[in-house]
Amino acid sequence: MGSTDHRFTVNLSILFTELPLLERPAAARAAGFTAVELWWPWVDAPVPEQSELDALRSALQDAGTQLTGLNFYAGQLPGPDRGALSVPGEESEKFRRNIDVAADFAQSLGCKALNALYGNRVEGVPEAEQDELALENLKLAARAADRIGATLLIEALNAAESPKCPIVSAPKAIEIVDKVNEATGLGNATFLMDLYHLAMNGEDLHRIIDEHTAKTGHVQIADNPGRGAPGTGELDFGDLLGRLKKAGYEGWIGLEYKPGDQPSASSFGWLPAPLRSA
Template sequence: MGYTDQRFDVNLSILFTELPLLERPAAAAAAGFTAVELWWPWIESPTPPQAELDALKKALDDAGTQLVGLNFYAGRLPGPDRGALSVPGQESERFRANIDVAADFAASVGCKALNALYGNRVEGVDPAVQDELALENLTVAARAADRVGAILLIEALNKPESPLCPLVSAPAAIDVVNKVNALTGLGNAKFLLDLYHLSMNGEDLNEVIDTYAAQTGHVQIADNPGRGAPGTGSLPLEDLLDRLAKAGYDGWVGLEYKPGDRPSADAFGWLPN
């Protein structure tokens, strides 16, 4: 098994960013990919004009690339934000305004996975209040995802890079997954298992895989240290993906790594021919 047995997609919000958004699907296709994923592409707008949504759909269709993962609105990403759904006030309202927009766009392109980043703790706000708000918003998002035949992904980030985010371990993210499923009864909330983030937290990756593979809806990878391509760090990514496959995970593996100083098109030399 190993790399040759995986279904890899490329994250167009971290790779090919030297190109305008609408040119990235074709660049990914030229690099040999048939599937892509995205953070929410319109950082400043949770509700972009329909023409912009249509243009991205056309770019995906023209390139022959399938969108397999999309973030809900998550604030400034990349940047200081780590989501919006638990942040009281305007950011939470922007997340709610985005829910149906993101779900409907996902439906229009056949995307079956929507990722909802939790957000940072806010100084002066009771964490319990933020968590209550988060569950309210996540239940709405889960129902919207279910309406379009998609799953809702909950991701654990890493504490060194996201010190204000409370979801910085696999158990913390799984706890939210379980709470959302209990509230909705839909069972469509799943764990986004990002091997880079979990390794940065010092978690036992073999144990995480063995314990949570059945609840995993999507996987993302980058090497550690450096968040570069496989082989640039010390993570045994091929072995870890092999373990995931043996544990029953047969979904997409998103390439969410930095290309380094080279063009993104040159960042895939580690892939089998």
């Protein structure tokens, strides 16, 4: 891919999933990475047992890996049933119970980015009501993130894989970012620029990078089509990452791709070993 000044972090919720959760940080470290990120690991437990939180914290620390990003509770990931904060009833209540738990866990590991996924549209409930609920929950999440000195990430998904998600474009995600910042006055809501989702939506990645990098708090990558490692699809990551650098992006690049049929550790051939460590 050529040289780059970017820092890379491995998403342990999509890579190294052939291993138990607590073994993944050490496997990432053995592959040369010192930084990792996670979706909320307990899909049925917004408030897991303290022993589970402690075990994961120890696994990350013992491996010598820095946690750079964490999702708030978002239900079942991956899949179309993702997101919780805008869903009336039990799911949004789970999200609220999770907010401080996730923020405290992130703080204990020095993690400075928390991702809050919008929920799918629910039939029989006015969209305006769902959006009002979402804004209230995003305000709570933004305040929790601010409490630990972190940014709140708002992500655009893609319409093909998440047809019921209302945030399936960069402009829509930016709109939500601006609404949250206006409502809280904190200014800590930012855009999570996932180049795979945006490419799946057919958006102009060059234009998005040029126009929205200033409001971007995190970037994630996977090739398109297929959501595989860079080089398995059609995206030119040398060009895209270079453009991000030129636009002033200095944050983490999250590797959120599927390794395919090979072991996850074999999927990093595109990234020279000296560039994997932060």
